[in-house]
Amino acid sequence: MEEKELYDVILELLRAKKGAALKKELSEQEPADIAAVLLELWDDHELSEEDLPIVFRILPKELAAEVFAEMDSDLTEALIKSFSDKELKSVMNEMFIDDAVDLIEEMPANVVSRILASVDPATRRTINQILDYPDDSAGSIMTTEYVALKPNMTVAEAFDVIRKTGVDKETIYTCYVTDAERHLIGIVSAKDLMLAKQDDTVSDIMEENVVFVTTVDDQEEVANDLRKYNFLAIPVVDKEGRLVGIVTVDDAMDVLQEEATEDIEKMAAITPSDRAYVRTGVFETYAKRIPWLLLLMISATFTGIIISNYENALAAQVVLTAFIPMLMDTAGNCGSQASVTVIRSLSLDEIEFSDIFKVIFKELRVALLCGVTLAVANFAKMMLVDRMLLHNTALTPLVAGVVCLTLVVVVFFAKFVGCTLPMIAKKLGFDPAVMASPFITTIVDAISLIVYFRFASLMLSL
């Protein structure tokens, strides 16, 4: 069913107060769809703070916990406030650790203390450990609910373990084999177990060359590993090589989407936000954008200073002014083509700093081709359209020559700056995405103007 349709159905049942029908309808839906529709109803003021817990209580227990984990933080906060301690405890017990941690990270302090009070001491300890890992590290996104097997178990015994504990595990399809000290010594997939003989031991069929990550590894690298190796989960070990958790593919996908969104935001000079655009308030949106606008505005005044220095030249040849925007825009576009390509390649792990000379050499050859093409096209356009068609007599072939020569040179500079800055930023430990279009544009603008006026001064003897 389409989301719109589901929205209408649920709204109608809500208004008619048909609890049984509502329960039947909701039970057949995916948790993510229920969460999305509840959020829309909430935003449209069709679901009051009193109705929300009523709808929630209708859901079967397991589905309720899944919906809860998928919900927007505005809704979960309202729900928790309406929950009795017993209800909160029940939902928290059904949730996976990693979802519980996500929830806690989004809630205000008073709600967090209620949540932590509602879980048993062992879970609380685990949650606090995960919360202690650095932001965006493997440790901070992992879950501790994996199937652990021992090497001397038979396949039949392994199945028993899975049957007994599997319900509460985030995945049962990759099982982890650990020794007495919890060191990770192998993995077995459920497929291997199913295809093996019942009396084989786990150590017979386990894969010993295990790809793993450590708790402090960056979440983007972890997600890239899952993607590269086509894994359903990847084990996370601590400094001593002991297994402490796993990251599953569904979380890895979310990480990749978030990281791509963050890169895109940074490339457009916006401080990244965890919240979806539609869920972000006007003031918060403003706060994410204005620092960059101010910074870039201030740096753009350098270009103004350059122009002021050449005011006399400009006053003598006003025709030159008309080409400033075109030169600046073209240089900016060339620079951002190079920078964005390099930034994306860096974050996909396709290139690294040691490739810098290869990248520069390539960009300079591309720049030569682009620069010459643009210059030729522009010269033809200036002569045919501006001069012959529009009778702009101030635009002599010499002036056109200045403009086109400038184009070639600034395209070179733009591609060079565009490809080197992000790589140097990465090397120095900064985020390369911040070195994208807006910054490159500001730098390249200044270079363009200086080159332009130098050529103009020399060739037109200003």
Add this chain to the structure above:
Amino acid sequence: MEEKELYDVILELLRAKKGAALKKELSEQEPADIAAVLLELWDDHELSEEDLPIVFRILPKELAAEVFAEMDSDLTEALIKSFSDKELKSVMNEMFIDDAVDLIEEMPANVVSRILASVDPATRRTINQILDYPDDSAGSIMTTEYVALKPNMTVAEAFDVIRKTGVDKETIYTCYVTDAERHLIGIVSAKDLMLAKQDDTVSDIMEENVVFVTTVDDQEEVANDLRKYNFLAIPVVDKEGRLVGIVTVDDAMDVLQEEATEDIEKMAAITPSDRAYVRTGVFETYAKRIPWLLLLMISATFTGIIISNYENALAAQVVLTAFIPMLMDTAGNCGSQASVTVIRSLSLDEIEFSDIFKVIFKELRVALLCGVTLAVANFAKMMLVDRMLLHNTALTPLVAGVVCLTLVVVVFFAKFVGCTLPMIAKKLGFDPAVMASPFITTIVDAISLIVYFRFASLMLSL
């Protein structure tokens, strides 16, 4: 082992011609790592066209097919040319259908006909069917190798089916229940099967409310569904509701990464490419960039025409020229902040066309805050730095007023154009990502200049 380390080890074993040690080393590695290292050796001319098939023949059969599927097309093409018909047949039989289709799409025609001749007629028919689906559709990325169960089977019988056919299936963790006409009537996870009683029937435990996609659905939507619902695979049905294939989560992850890269490239005015940056030649890179640069250069000449029209005003007040770059850059940055945010929200399915008024209302409020902040900051900077510190006497408070008033108005225009154009593009069936920064910048530049010169004419009586 790090890739660099693996590279050195393999290179050493290759040079010393230690076949047995090489086999041992490679057998312990992930297919993706082997493929990556072989590509690097190939690029560094350490692996000749004669060595490549020798290394490949060393690999165990199943691993060889996996490495083959992960390889860059340059390598696979060289390998296929060196393969005997028997070898090609053996590798193709081990490959999953979706990987075979990917391979065929990348190979030149003569290689394709050899590949198709090497597979059995039934596989060839399936491959041809998949090749017939539109580019970037669910049908074009699906695989036909799924586990199909019947509703009246017992759990024990279902396990038998999985054990017998599972080796050749892309996933055995989600099984699909079909009726006699192959209509999809339910799904059962391997987890459900393991936790069920042996004599339960499949229809007892299957989930009947199945989320599915159709063969013609866009691959990005399919991947977003897998992410949203945390699925490991999603079924693909034809127009008659018959199950024809599945899309697995590993392919969905690749789709999301590719689509994000494409969006980023389009936002930077680059025609997207299927090949990684480092694998793309200079001329190809040039060809992906130059059309946009030319188009944007031509459209930037409109701003030149606007400036030409106000040449006399500029000649009278040369101080105005110095602020053109700052105004254009700031407007461009404001516009791309809005457009990039909206484009990303559109591709994450967070907003749709019907939200356009909500989005505009929000952007205009953000614009008001941003515009006023920028204007105040700029006025203060002009008076304190430019006028008092740098003694720029031409910069009267009235001129500063013109610049700052222009700022407020163009920020409004920029945010408005930035948020509406991508949404309208999407509505009209164009790709919203193309409406990103460079286009918005060109439009916003022209608006900025007109507003600037109108205000200047009115307030400074030029």
